[in-house]
């Protein structure tokens with residue numbers, strides 16, 4: 439009797455398995471040979487993959503391999519190539535003309551994969567939201583990055599630079615200093631003290647390490663999920679080990695942002711601040727018209743709720759510190775390997791600041807044109823956001839191929855910035871590429887570290903200010919000596935551009951170096 443029921447179970451199992459296989463095969467055949475979009479996709483140059491599954495298993499790679507995989511495919515196909523698995527379609531583009539077509543059109547500015555995978559963390563904050571919500575939030579938040587506000591923020595940025603310089607001073611005499619931990623703490627503190635108006639008391643500082651760890655985990659989980667299409671479906675992902683790890687990391691991330699919001703609410707309550715006027719000085723030195731204040735004010739007007747504030751704080755805390763930290767680390771590493779460039783920056787900083795010990799003003803930073811070219815060149819070689827994506831909801835012609843609707847278009851900033859016909863000897867660090875006479879005729883979409891079009895980076899002026907203040911401060915006081923070499927860098931696909939191994943430099947005091 440028992441063996442009959444075992445047989446029966448096995449029989450059912452077999453039928454289920456066969457049905458699943460049949461569905462998989464039929465779905466694959468349908469999406470490739472029957473579906474109009476699938477047929478169009480087949481005409482775009484693509485990696486062959488395996489029957490039925492196409493490229494599903496080609497991307498089962500770790501973060502480093504995944505980064506290299508895209509570079510290899512780009513070398514093979516150049517202008518455009520596709521990847522597919524069942525009804526998921528990805529078209530990778532590298533031609534500035536194609537990029538312009540996508541980024542400049544309002545009907546193509548919707549985001550889907552992989553941004554939706556970040557929703558557990560960032561909700562549908564500005565980075566991820568689409569349609570009316572995105573429009574409203576962008577309109578609401580744009581004033582928080584007005585020139586007048588950035589001018590006020592420069593005081594905090596400069597203060598933070600001074601604190602960073604003191605920390606670097608402690609590193610002088612050491613064989614090498616690992617850059618990321620030092621720099622990321624500083625940029626996180628800057629975004630907290632400016633846009634969030636947070637005072638970074640000890641209780642907040644104490645959770646920052648957990649915050650960094652959690653972001654690292656989130657980056658790995660994102661890439662893990664992106665490379666496994668069966669995890670694109672939420673319930674399948676939910677039961678995975680990766681999702682459990684991600685949920686634990688999210689607890690730390692949200693704890694940190696909730697603390698920032700709570701602190702600001704208390705500050706406003708205790709100081710009985712009722713109106714948040716841009717020109718009002720009631721905030722005192724540490725808290726000028728923060729972005730968070732703007733959100734709290736909008737909450738009173740009923741334009742945003744508690745969850746909405748949390749998702750924007752999460753978005754800006756992440757975007758506002760990890761990108762700038764990444765940009766600074768790669769730039770410091772690279773400049774340490776470019777002694778001539780370093781000297782020219784030093785000379786310019788001395789010339790503009792006239793040898794004074796004061797922090798630079800907005801105007802003085804504006805006068806540091808060579809430093810600006812160096813930052814641009816560094817962002818060319820090391821774009822903190824190496825790729826972005828959009829989904830198209832109508833067919834669009836790119837590089838002579840009809841890309842079907844409902845396809846993700848991946849724009850590889852990293853490779854676009856290395857196009858040889860636009861940037862001869864692309865791996866060389868040549869800041870002069872960005873002098874007006876050398877760049878005015880360049881295709882505007884051939885250089886897009888902050889993306890372009892309506893959904894460009896809202897914080898780009900803030901970022902440039904911070905990069906300039908920090909780099910001018912460091913080069914003014916220290917000599918950078920090479921430890922990590924650019925050719926040793928192995929990149930990894932992550933939330934932002936990462937180096938697989940830590941990057942190091944050696945700091946020495948500039949004055950001492952000159953006297954010797």
Ligand code: HEM
Pocket residue numbers: 564565566576629633753754757758759761762765821822823826827886887888889892893894895896897898900901
């Ligand atoms: C070197 C530093 C930075 C780089 C390279 C950078 C780059 C980018 C890029 C490429 C995008 C487009 C993303 C996409 O389309 O998926 C973007 C968007 C964004 N960035 Fe930045 N960013 C930097 C600094 C900042 C800072 C300092 C902030 C905030 C203070 C910020 C906030 C944002 C936000 C909120 C968005 C989404 C904008 C939208 O969709 O409307 N970024 N950034």
